[in-house]
Amino acid sequence: MTVPTAAPGRRLPLVLRNRAFGTVWVGQVLTQAAVRMFQVGTSWWLIGYAASGSGGLAAGLFMCVSTLPAVISAPLVARAITRCAHGSLLRAAAGGAGAAAAALAVWAGTSDLPVAAAYAAALALATCQAFFDPCLTTSVPELVEDEDIEAATGFELSTQSLAGLGGALLGALIVDGGGIAGLAAGCAVAYCAAAALITTVRFRTADAQASDTADAADAADAAADADTERAEAPPRRTLRQILGALPYVRAILLCFAAANLFTTAVFVVMPLYTASVLHGDGATVSLLEASLGAGTLLGSFTGARVPGRPSVVGSACLGAMALALAVPGLIAALPVIAGALLVTGWCVGVIGVRFVALFQRLVPTADKPAFFAVMQAVLGATFPVASLLFGLLGDHLSARTLCLIQAAGLVPAALALLLLPGHSRTADDPVTGPVADRGADSAAPSPAPAAGGAR
Template sequence: MTVDHGRTVEAARVGTGPLITRNSGFARVWGAQLLSQSATRMYQMGMLWWVLGQVVAGERGMASGIFLACAALPPVLFAPWIGRVVAAHPSGRVLRGAVVAAAAIGLVLAVVALVARLPLVAVYPGMLALASCQALFDPCLTKAIPELVDDADIENATAFEQSTFSLVGMAGAVLGAVLVGVAGPLLVVATSAAAYLAAAVVLGPVRFRPVESPEADADAPAGVLRTWRMLASRPFIRIALVCFAAANFFITATFVVLPLYTKDALAAPSTTLGLLEGALWLGMLLGTFSGARLPGSPSRIGAVCVALFGAALVVPGLVADRTVFLLCLLVAGWAVGATNVVFVALFQRTVPTAAKPAFFATMLALLGASFPLASLVFGVAGDLFGPQTLCLIQAVGLPPIALVLWLRSGRAAEAARAGAEEPRI
């Protein structure tokens, strides 16, 4: 690893202990990410269950689909603006501004819920606004990892960053479901606002070190379209993004299917929904910390994991049993977590530093574009078909994508091999 004289001592300490004990700045940023995403997930889970209780059975699919689309639209709608903001402003300022804005939104919703019954129509724009703040926070944090850790710690930092989605998925799913069951929407929005405020406090003392890009003059794309053209010289990454965007359509539909499955197939309370989502996120957490140890190229790992997710949904599509579904979601989550850490670490190493702000905003937009579409499509389908049928539709849709990823990424690697081998993690 090449380092300057000012970082030699710090680099020499890499691997002497857990990253979050060696690097207080990264530990604080990771803690803020845990708090921020937990708040967003608590609101999403708690208010989704509340919404389903406010509508009649024949409209639950559409109601949940629209709500989840509101949670997924901001990274897609605002991707060019997000990329510019993340590139133009210091990372610390962007991260702090995002959580402070989210806290303000949460406080407004809490006041409305306190003085009057929270209207159903306010829940949807609330989700859209909070998701917009999170859509700014997440790519900025990804871009800021090299500003907080040394090169040799990038995989470790990426694992922690990716594990946040799983940790808050478990905590947010369970806590959001419990809070809305105990005290309705007021406790959910108030707790979320408090978590955003805590994230802002934790971020306060963190200092970020600017990372100079030696290739900034030669390769400095400034937007989503220019980023996509930049990827033309990196066919493996471009094909991987397209395949995972297609796979995400079926994978993220799980968040639409789970509440419908809980209410209709299992006839269970909100706590069961929390357990089911918790199993999915626990699997992601396990996959996040084991994915970097898997043998083989990223393309092969990704193809196998996409196929495994589809296979895991076949059984609950045939048998409506809570324990069976919990185990299947654990396996499916592991497949997603393993894929995420392998590919995000790959992107950190292969995408030029100057291109990272726009690239990560583009990546989230491309992958996230399938979520609102899946929410609406599977939401409508949920009013026409049973939730077990929806599981089988998901299972059937993923293997062809896995096959394309396996074959096409292999060809891309062969085409690039004249200059360099396909990157391995």
């Protein structure tokens, strides 16, 4: 029997033709689905069951706690990614989250769970995820060949949208059916399965990557050249130096950090909207969250095919998000709101694939561990503020008013991104050389087979 092959001119999706990357990608799908399921489910538990009198503030504080680790641990994460084997760090992060979720499930199953325990569990899970996500992004070149980096970035970033679908669909429904104990048990299973999958993968080291591209006869010369390059390599730069050397990237990060102050509030606003405006249950929350996740997934797999410079595409997407987020403030109809969230998610997916692929090209390899950690911190820095602010406002203003505030807040960020000056080209600069310029100024990164996607 012969092994089936793809038709001429076609290639299998990266996750099928690269077993190592596919396995790690599935592991990330499980971890982010688990953390999203926990966030959605616990937010609904706080609003609908545990703290109905001040549900907005309780849910906002919970989301704040869930995002703090990514912000405050960026330097520690960067050092850990630089010094530790990436496979070991990924396994430890997934395993630690599984243990925390299992402990919470046992506690909730044997006694009444205090709200503080849910906050503590959220802090533990978010800390593990703060190590997992940038570590996986940094390790992409250890799993795939250079020509597959963009496709790998699309698949890796599409994890969040898959997590949005799976986690949003299951989180609130599990809480309605099995309480917080069932929710924590499901998260524990997902995390432990991810750790087990990653254990089976062998990550290539830098030396192994070099040997894959060198002929056997030239192996000794390649090793000698690598030793010379390491000896002549400049000292590792600090986070401040990295961002200082990348003004174009820094400006983009600041624009999206400002936008995130309003976009990420949707995770607090939607449960409040469901309870106070739609008078729905966990199934309604699941539908709205799943609409957002489905849109993000669609944007992840089509983002690389959207024409235009990244800054123009990003500005247009932020403007479209502003219009979509205003819809729930004007029309309180479930199908219309679900459609608006679908559009919002698509914009998020497009922005993710275009800009993370851009950063992969602009940032020097030696700086990537620190950069992706600080990227997560910068983009997440406004999340705790947004969660607390909109949660507190949710106890005093209507959910429909909160939607309009979100929409208005995105307009300045969209204009600022559109007005960014073009990326300067410097042929002899390793950061802004020809490869970097191609990512910054071309119409679009070349579409990847079977995956255009992004976060």
